[in-house]
Amino acid sequence: MIDLPRQCAERGIFRIEICSFHLPSLLPDYIARFRRAAELAGVTVQTLLIEDGDLSDPKTAQRDAEWMAGWVDIAVSLGAENMRVIAGKARPTNVALALAEKYLGELAEITSAAGVRLVIENWFDLLPGPAEVNRVLDNLRGRVGLNGDFGNWQHAGKYEDLAKIMGRAELCHAKGHYPAAGLDVEDYVRCVLLSDAAGYRGPFTLIYDSPYYDGEWAGILEERACIAAALCKAAAQ
Numbered sequence: 001m002i003d004l005p006r007q008c009a010e011r012g013i014f015r016i017e018i019c020s021f022h023l024p025s026l027l028p029d030y031i032a033r034f035r036r037a038a039e040l041a042g043v044t045v046q047t048l049l050i051e052d053g054d055l056s057d058p059k060t061a062q063r064d065a066e067w068m069a070g071w072v073d074i075a076v077s078l079g080a081e082n083m084r085v086i087a088g089k090a091r092p093t094n095v096a097l098a099l100a101e102k103y104l105g106e107l108a109e110i111t112s113a114a115g116v117r118l119v120i121e122n123w124f125d126l127l128p129g130p131a132e133v134n135r136v137l138d139n140l141r142g143r144v145g146l147n148g149d150f151g152n153w154q155h156a157g158k159y160e161d162l163a164k165i166m167g168r169a170e171l172c173h174a175k176g177h178y179p180a181a182g183l184d185v186e187d188y189v190r191c192v193l194l195s196d197a198a199g200y201r202g203p204f205t206l207i208y209d210s211p212y213y214d215g216e217w218a219g220i221l222e223e224r225a226c227i228a229a230a231l232c233k234a235a236a237q
Contacts, residue, residue, distance in 0.1 A: 002033055005041035011221065017047040017205055018078065020071065031077045038079065046203065047082040047119070047147070047171065048075040055103040056088025056096040056126045065103040075116045082117045082171065084147050087136060088126035100126060101139050108143040119145040121173070122165060123152045130164035137168060148200070150191040151175035151207070159194055167198035171205065176223045178210035183222055189230045196234055 001024060008016055016038065024030070038045055050071050053064035068085050075083045087104065090096040104120065111118040120127070120136065127133050137146060148169035153161055166172070172195060177184040192204070204227050208219030 002037050005034075005038040005043040007217075008043050009041040011217065013206075013220075013224075014042055015044045015046045015203055015205075017049060018045065018080070019049045020051050023074075026074060028077065031074060035077065035079050045078045045080045046205070047084050048078060048080040049084045050086070053086055054089045055086070056090035056100040058099060061099055061103050065107060068107055069110050072110055072114050072116060075111075076114050080116060082119050082145070082147075083111055084119045084121060084171075086124060087120040089124045090126055092126050092128060092132045096126060097132065097135060101136055104136070104144050105140055108140065112143070117145055117170070118143070119147045119171060121147045121149050121152065122162075123149060128155075129153075130161050133165050134168070145170040147171040147173060148195065149173040149175065150188075151177070151209075159190060162191060163194045163198050165198075166195040166200045169195070169200050170202050172200060172202055173207050174204040174223060174227060175207035175209065176219070176226075178208075178212040178219070182212055183219075183226065185226060188223070188226055192227050192230045193234055196231060 001022060005016060008014065035045070048071065050068050053068055055061050055065055071083065085107065088096060088100040104118070108118045122133050127136065133146065137144065146165065146169045148162065148166045150162070150173065174192065176188050206220045206223045208216050208223060210219060213219045
């Protein structure tokens with residue numbers, strides 16, 4: 001992990017996201033070492049991704065909100081600009097959505113006071129479509145941002161649905177789909193272009209999660225080249 005910022009910079013990548021489970025230690029010395037490594041490499045820690053918890057379940061919401069709040073100091077110490085949490089995993093009833101909104105609002109006050117932007121993602125059962133995503137964002141009135149994710153919606157109509165949220169997104173997980181033949185370029189480019197057309201102007205976070213290549217860097221660099229070519233072509237039209 002300590003060497004990762006340097007590896008990113010050597011490949012011309014100067015923003016990085018870290019999952020909570022990636023950190024082998026939460027001791028202040030380790031966190032400080034990682035932040036220093038990122039600063040020396042000129043790499044910005046864009047987001048700390050908190051990869052557990054359910055704010056929509058009345059049995060766990062308060063406990064999980066408190067646990068998520070415990071990560072804010074880690075995000076600050078890392079120098080992270082954003083902290084992404086899971087909005088919820090329950091079915092999107094009015095009760096479940098309202099409960100998640102309550103705790104997201106409380107968490108947003110904590111992160112905002114610490115200088116970190118709280119974001120959610122179109123992920124899990126609570127946010128299965130644009131209606132639910134937009135409802136939560138509307139009710140929180142700008143206190144919480146959106147990290148759009150290409151890979152989290154795979155249902156029929158996903159392109160139309162992504163187009164309805166990506167204009168509000170501040171961040172984007174650009175996860176490529178890799179069937180046996182390699183990157184599904186048609187799908188990937190379509191997702192990039194619909195985001196651009198919707199008004200998305202944030203960074204595209206490159207996510208490679210496939211056994212197609214023996215090593216992540218080849219997939220990550222292929223995704224970057226694909227996005228760059230698609231956006232250049234769109235700009236020229």
